[in-house]
Amino acid sequence: MKWPENIIPICQPAHCPQLNPIERFWLFLKSQIKGQVFNTLEELRDRLNHLLSTITSERVISLTSYDLILEALFYAASI
Template sequence: MSQYARQVIQEERPIRYFAQDESRFGLKTLIGRLITACGIKPIGQWLWLFKAFWLYGAVEPATGESFFLQFSHVDTACYQAFLEEFSKAYPDSLNILQVDNGRFHSSKDLVVPENVILLFQPAYCPELNPIERLWEYLKADLKWASFKTLEQLQAKVDQLLAQLTPEVIASITGYSFILNALSALNPI
C-alpha cells in the first residue's frame, strides 16, 4: 500500500473508495412477505425459469456515485471487462474497490488497471460490503414480479437503476464507520 501512497502523493490524485460486487437477476420469481388474512398463504404467479443475467456494480458511499454493467455470467473475462470500463470512467483518481474473495477477483489472468486497487474484505462477510444493501433495495421491487423474457427483466432493472439518485445510493450504502474513515483520507 505504501507504493500507492507515494504514487498518490507524487501525482496528487484524489483517492476514491468504491464498494463493488456482482448480483444475479433471474426469471425465477423472488418471493417475499405479503399482507394476507390470518392463515391465508400469499397467492402469486410463479416462474421457475433459470435464465439470468449478472449486474456488476460499484458504488461510492461518500457521494452516491455509481457504475453498473450487465453481463451474461461471472468469470475473469467479464470482471476484466468491468474493471477496464470502470477505470476509463474514473481516470483522474486512484480508485479503491472493496471486493469479496471471488476467484475471478484474484485470478492470475486478471490485469488490474493502474488507477484501481482491489481491497479484499474478509471471507464470508458480505455484510461488510455496502453494495449488498443496494442489491436488497433493488430486489425488493422485484418480489412477486414475473417476467416472460429476460429482456423484460433487464428493462425493469434498467428502469430501477435509472430511478436511483446519488442521494438514495449514499443513504443506503453510507455506513458511518466508512464515512468517518474516508473523511480522514481526503481532508477538505
C-alpha cells in the same frame, strides 16, 4: 505499507458481504422486484432499466454509505 496520499485504506474482514456497500444496493434492487414474475429476460431487463433510471444519486449514497467508512475517512483526513 506506504499508501499514496489519495488512497485511504479501510481494512475489512475477508468474505464479509455485510460490509460491502454494493450488497446493500443489490438488496434494495431485489426488494423492488420481489414477487414479480417476468416471462422473458427482456421483461426483467426492462424493469431493472426502469428502476435504475429512477434511482437518484442521493438514494445510492444512502444505500451505500456506512458510518464506519465515513468515520474512517474523517479520521484519515484529520491526520
